[in-house]
Amino acid sequence: MSSLVVLVGNPRGGSRTHLAAVAAAEAVGRRIGYEAPPEVVDLSGIGPHLFTPGPSPTVEVALELVAGAQVLLVASPTYKATYTGLLKAFLDRLPGGALAGTVALPLLVMGSPRHALAVELHLRPVLVELGALVPTPGLALLEAEIPDLDRILADWTDRVAAQVAAALERRATA
Template sequence: MSSLVALVGNPRGGSRTRLVAVAAAEALGSRIGHGAPPEVVDLSALGPHLFTPGPSPSVEVALELVAGSSVLVVASPTYKATYTGLLKAFLDRLPGGALTGTVALPLLVMGDARHALAVELHLRPVLVELGALVPTPGLALRESEIPDLDRVLGGWADRVAPQVIAQVAAQVTTQVPAAQGKVTA
């Protein structure tokens, strides 16, 4: 696997969302055989650059990292029963199909379990629209579960790792024959 990236959509630096996103990516990485620590794209540092006209080198690097990832954990706090506008602004900068071949895992951190469907109703569809493969249900994590994060994420990673491995392997298999079949003049 080439890369595992955690995309953090919280506008506050040092957030619980970042803590959860990185821990989720690490738990998953250990189960799918990804030995390196995950790359982290924390949008709290990019916020001002996302809303300025014209390109920003730091935003462009983040977009390339996300679009080039093999596995992408996309995490946001739940605001108004959906993900943050900051995450939406970042995802809107990706061209259609930018996540084709990327296995994406949506994750929302929420204060109340009543928002649990938001991960499936709001975050999953935008990732699919960008071309990502989303092979497992999203994770809706309540803030009250953060003190028990290792147990919660361990169980989640155990459940999703087989599907992630299968999807990554399928992507590699479909890319190899295409590369072997190219004819050069």
């Protein structure tokens, strides 16, 4: 079982979403005592395999990695006030309850503050539907804030690290 996994739903490789997601996972990981870097599932590289008929070993490995995470940070750019269709297509491949016992952290990167509620109204519910425990508010990150990412993440981890650690503790004793 992997400890900390990042799922990036941006269709473009090397995106700001990828950068922010990995940095956020590393920041939370440090605060809750995970020493290993997070494993990353970047859907930009496996997107074409999601839409081919029949099973794909690449997709199956990614699904197993995500479903086996203790902590899963799920990130997407905001498209049309929600997460990407690519992320939705991947999450639809997970069976109901696949994230039971997983502590999930939603993160959306957005161009406008008008979309700030999307992280709570759209991304959180799909993670909960899959069985994940989402113990903290998600991170709604404006693209304009990315140059100040270290400060933004320090503030965010100050707010969420204790809740994530407590959720992991409950998970361990359940």
